[in-house]
Amino acid sequence: MKSINHKWNIFQMISFRFIFIYFGLYISTFFISFLPYTTSLVRWLTYNIQSLPVWVADKFLGIEITVFPGGSGDTTYNYVEILTFFILALIITAIWSILDRKRVNYKKLLLYFSIYVSYYVALNMFSYGFSKIFYLQFSAPSLTRLLQPYGSSSPMGIAWTFMGASKTYTMFSGFAEVLGGLLLLHRRTRTFGALTVFSVMLNVFMMNMSYDIPVKIFSFHLMIMMLFVALLDYKRILNLFGLKKSFQVSVPPVKYFQNRKLSIGIWVFKIVFLAYGIYTLINNNLEYVNETKNKSKPVLYGIYDVETYVINKDTIAPLLTDKTRWKKIISDGKWFSEYIIVKGMNDQTTWYSYKIDTLKKSLEMKSYNDSTSVLNLHYIQKDTTLVFEGLWNKDSIKINMNKFDLTKFRLTNRGFNWINEYPYNR
Numbered sequence: 001m002k003s004i005n006h007k008w009n010i011f012q013m014i015s016f017r018f019i020f021i022y023f024g025l026y027i028s029t030f031f032i033s034f035l036p037y038t039t040s041l042v043r044w045l046t047y048n049i050q051s052l053p054v055w056v057a058d059k060f061l062g063i064e065i066t067v068f069p070g071g072s073g074d075t076t077y078n079y080v081e082i083l084t085f086f087i088l089a090l091i092i093t094a095i096w097s098i099l100d101r102k103r104v105n106y107k108k109l110l111l112y113f114s115i116y117v118s119y120y121v122a123l124n125m126f127s128y129g130f131s132k133i134f135y136l137q138f139s140a141p142s143l144t145r146l147l148q149p150y151g152s153s154s155p156m157g158i159a160w161t162f163m164g165a166s167k168t169y170t171m172f173s174g175f176a177e178v179l180g181g182l183l184l185l186h187r188r189t190r191t192f193g194a195l196t197v198f199s200v201m202l203n204v205f206m207m208n209m210s211y212d213i214p215v216k217i218f219s220f221h222l223m224i225m226m227l228f229v230a231l232l233d234y235k236r237i238l239n240l241f242g243l244k245k246s247f248q249v250s251v252p253p254v255k256y257f258q259n260r261k262l263s264i265g266i267w268v269f270k271i272v273f274l275a276y277g278i279y280t281l282i283n284n285n286l287e288y289v290n291e292t293k294n295k296s297k298p299v300l301y302g303i304y305d306v307e308t309y310v311i312n313k314d315t316i317a318p319l320l321t322d323k324t325r326w327k328k329i330i331s332d333g334k335w336f337s338e339y340i341i342v343k344g345m346n347d348q349t350t351w352y353s354y355k356i357d358t359l360k361k362s363l364e365m366k367s368y369n370d371s372t373s374v375l376n377l378h379y380i381q382k383d384t385t386l387v388f389e390g391l392w393n394k395d396s397i398k399i400n401m402n403k404f405d406l407t408k409f410r411l412t413n414r415g416f417n418w419i420n421e422y423p424y425n426r
Helices: 010-026 039-060 076-099 107-133 143-147 155-164 167-184 190-210 216-231 234-243 260-294
Strands: 302-311 326-331 339-344 349-357 362-367 374-382 385-392 395-403
Touching (some): 039 076, 076 216, 107 167, 107 190, 107 216, 143 302, 143 326, 155 167, 167 190, 190 216, 190 234, 216 234
Antiparallel strands (some): 302 326, 302 395, 326 339, 339 349, 349 362, 362 374, 385 395
């Protein structure tokens, strides 16, 4: 076993300093966000950290940053941010190397930092994994998605549909992520956990790259962080996979702390912090699941084909060239329950927010893009038929519709079959 005073070469010293600074900047606010009552602090830190890349973009790149990370993690800001962190890491590494040039190694700091990075990735694996296990990140395709032609889907839309169409595969992916996270929490399994998460994230990264999913930067960073942790044990990995030498479970040669009371205190803090973090993630997912379960489907839930369309007592023929006649309406109970979506004869969609009174059987619809387009309707719903009748602004309108049979969708109703005499590839 090598001594703690074993001297590192110059490449090891400079590489560690750079990795320490870069990863430290990248994950600077993550752990604080898991602590209770830190929302204001995290918001303040995030604002101040974000201001630096914005300044760099404006002063050196001539770019005005107007969009910040939200649904997308591959914004212009994100790319400027990693460029800023990269340059900062180079500068600080150079200064650090000059000021601390007599240092022999950073074994203890490396030990603590590898734990820090491992816990960061582990908690992210729990976050993504639980959202898949509870069938939230990917879920069954919505009615609007089922009606959308393949050719008009985005690559990301296809990937989301592919994942969501199979609850089994989605949950399997989630369990793989959670397993990798759990293995990262213990020092004896950390290397195996790093290899597991690296494999999982490599697949995720390739999906992001191949289907234009805007989490490319983040998934790449998780992947290289796990490569960093795994390579700390590269000799044992080579012995296991390449050199066919004996493989033993090793324990880090450096103790965390010499003081026993301090070691116990840190161990208790670790257990409490991780337990709280995992509990928070699971609880948030369960609350969302319960909220979704308790949320009833819209009264008009379903897909309706328009049979007759009458404006001012004139029946409008179902011509594909007609830009005003409706072809279908969709009332979705998943993500779009606050809207009724109208598909025209030319397959263009218009979204309407609506208010419904089930006692009076009245319905008010307002176009999402044009607030002056208002329909005040009375509706009659019976079995598989639906009738709208009333005013569209100053015009009278009457629409007769038939409900589409949702069991006709192969994607959601084919199911799993142990025996397939022939491939069912449609």
